[in-house]
Amino acid sequence: KTQVEQSPQSLVVRQGENCVLQCNYSVTPDNHLRWFKQDTGKGLVSLTVLVDQKDKTSNGRYSATLDKDAKHSTLHITATLLDDTATYICVVGDRGSALGRLHFGAGTQLIVIP
Amino acid sequence: EAAVTQSPRSKVAVTGGKVTLSCHQTNNHDYMYWYRQDTGHGLRLIHYSYVADSTEKGDIPDGYKASRPSQENFSLILELASLSQTAVYFCASKTANSDYTFGSGTRLLVI
Numbered sequence: 001k002t003q004v005e006q007s008p009q010s011l012v013v014r015q016g017e018n019c020v021l022q023c024n025y026s027v028t029p030d031n032h033l034r035w036f037k038q039d040t041g042k043g044l045v046s047l048t049v050l051v052d053q054k055d056k057t058s059n060g061r062y063s064a065t066l067d068k069d070a071k072h073s074t075l076h077i078t079a080t081l082l083d084d085t086a087t088y089i090c091v092v093g094d095r096g097s098a099l100g101r102l103h104f105g106a107g108t109q110l111i112v113i114p
Numbered sequence: 115e116a117a118v119t120q121s122p123r124s125k126v127a128v129t130g131g132k133v134t135l136s137c138h139q140t141n142n143h144d145y146m147y148w149y150r151q152d153t154g155h156g157l158r159l160i161h162y163s164y165v166a167d168s169t170e171k172g173d174i175p176d177g178y179k180a181s182r183p184s185q186e187n188f189s190l191i192l193e194l195a196s197l198s199q200t201a202v203y204f205c206a207s208k209t210a211n212s213d214y215t216f217g218s219g220t221r222l223l224v225i
Contacts, residue, residue, distance in 0.1 A: 002156075004156060034214075036216075041218070041219070042218050042219070043118070043204060043206075043216035043217050043218045043219055044157075044204070044206075044214070044216040045216070046213045046214060049213070089156070089157075091156075097210070099145075099162075099164065101159065101173070102157075102159070102214075103156070104149075104156030104157040104158070105156050106154055106155050106156050107156070
């Protein structure tokens with residue numbers, strides 16, 4: 001059973017617009033949550049890590065929230081650029097150590113058009 | 115700059131043949147992982163290793179073997195490739211206090 005659900009599955013926005021990606025999960029325990037960006041044909045690049053019960057992070061035009069009570073996270077992208085076109089993957093880690101399991105969502109495919 | 119390099123970038127294999135996917139990291143990381151990505155699904159862990167000469171089974175190890183001959187190198191071996199093993203394979207490395215570094219992936223097509 002899928003333990004990390006992302007929505008929408010795909011999204012098209014115009015350059016300069018803002019967008020919000022959603023992640024709901026059922027992983028227990030939920031030690032931390034990561035958002036990755038995957039360009040077509042490339043590996044995953046970490047955008048941010050959220051750890052606290054109710055957490056917020058900011059990394060340039062990317063900002064993210066985590067609510068462990070609701071088991072829900074959001075990724076906000078402000079003033080999108082064409083280079084933001086990629087798949088964004090939500091990942092929940094069940095432990096803080098490197099031996100903990102990562103549970104991957106299927107990703108949201110974002111397409112930014114001129 | 116820390117890097118994980120996978121080879122080959124893509125491969126076509128015949129059913130029943132042996133396939134070896136290679137991964138090399140220059141991060142000096144202890145932990146290395148092999149994942150597979152199927153269209154429309156999240157990555158799934160096949161094998162991992164936390165020290166040279168030792169490997170551990172992940173969530174979907176059946177049909178795969180792994181080898182960690184040195185800290186830098188981690189291979190994934192398909193002794194008898196099957197159609198269901200067509201996927202994109204990612205290698206990653208990590209140390210206790212670092213973030214994950216992923217390779218660019220190997221696209222494997224089994225025919």
